[in-house]
Amino acid sequence: MVTFKPLKVTFDSLDSFISKSRQDIQKAVQEKKKSVQKKNVLVWASVESYQQFMSDQKYTILAAIYKFHPQSVYQLAKILNRAQQNVARDCDLLEGHGFIKFAESLQGRKGKSPQLAFDYNAIMVCLPNVTYKVEFADAA
Amino acid sequence: MTKATILLDQKLDISERYRVELKVFEVQKSERFPERIKVSFILIDVIAKVPRLLIDNHAPFGFHVHEDLPNNKESRRQLPVSDYSEALEEFWRLAKEIIHGDL
Numbered sequence: 001m002v003t004f005k006p007l008k009v010t011f012d013s014l015d016s017f018i019s020k021s022r023q024d025i026q027k028a029v030q031e032k033k034k035s036v037q038k039k040n041v042l043v044w045a046s047v048e049s050y051q052q053f054m055s056d057q058k059y060t061i062l063a064a065i066y067k068f069h070p071q072s073v074y075q076l077a078k079i080l081n082r083a084q085q086n087v088a089r090d091c092d093l094l095e096g097h098g099f100i101k102f103a104e105s106l107q108g109r110k111g112k113s114p115q116l117a118f119d120y121n122a123i124m125v126c127l128p129n130v131t132y133k134v135e136f137a138d139a140a
Numbered sequence: 141m142t143k144a145t146i147l148l149d150q151k152l153d154i155s156e157r158y159r160v161e162l163k164v165f166e167v168q169k170s171e172r173f174p175e176r177i178k179v180s181f182i183l184i185d186v187i188a189k190v191p192r193l194l195i196d197n198h199a200p201f202g203f204h205v206h207e208d209l210p211n212n213k214e215s216r217r218q219l220p221v222s223d224y225s226e227a228l229e230e231f232w233r234l235a236k237e238i239i240h241g242d243l
Contacts, residue, residue: 014152
């Protein structure tokens with residue numbers, strides 16, 4: 001039985017992150033106090049940059065991967081009725097920012113299948129004053 | 141293969157283009173890692189899918205920066221720093237130059 005946790009997006013300004021990294025590296029090396037980001041948490045430097053990045057189309061890609069388990073970007077593009085080239089570009093960006101990963105396709109053909117970075121069924125966006133959740137079941 | 145224990149693993153998504161990944165490992169003492177600490181500070185260009193800046197440490201270079209990425213992976217500049225903290229400061233200085241230079 002797969003347990004789904006939401007993927008959390010939190011925010012920390014670049015200057016604050018730099019400041020924390022200074023402290024954390026000291027504690028990690030000198031006191032062996034580990035500072036390892038959880039795999040279900042992504043930290044963005046600003047709400048604006050996250051919102052610019054995470055378009056409705058990218059949300060839809062995540063929801064389609066969750067719901068349909070496409071075996072290739074080609075299949076995903078077909079599901080979404082979008083140009084493969086554009087879907088591939090969005091998938092590369094989602095992979096680069098830790099939302100998805102590419103795995104060897106189960107179908108014998110060459111190519112990689114886009115998969116969620118881990119088993120999550122929603123994105124929880126933790127804004128400074130409010131948290132909202134986008135459920136893939138609703139979006140797909 | 142040297143056994144490594146991760147001490148620090150932090151990532152920050154700065155923009156659509158840039159992501160920072162900071163990693164510190166405790167490794168077995170060796171000629172390559174006499175201080176038993178291995179660091180990797182990377183600024184990734186997500187759009188181009190290449191690292192733009194990398195600071196790491198190993199003998200015979202000590203702390204060094206790969207700042208001519210992705211064109212020349214073998215290009216290294218030794219850093220005049222004495223430890224991981226100073227290396228991190230240098231990383232952030234160079235990373236900010238790149239990030240703000242592109243804005």
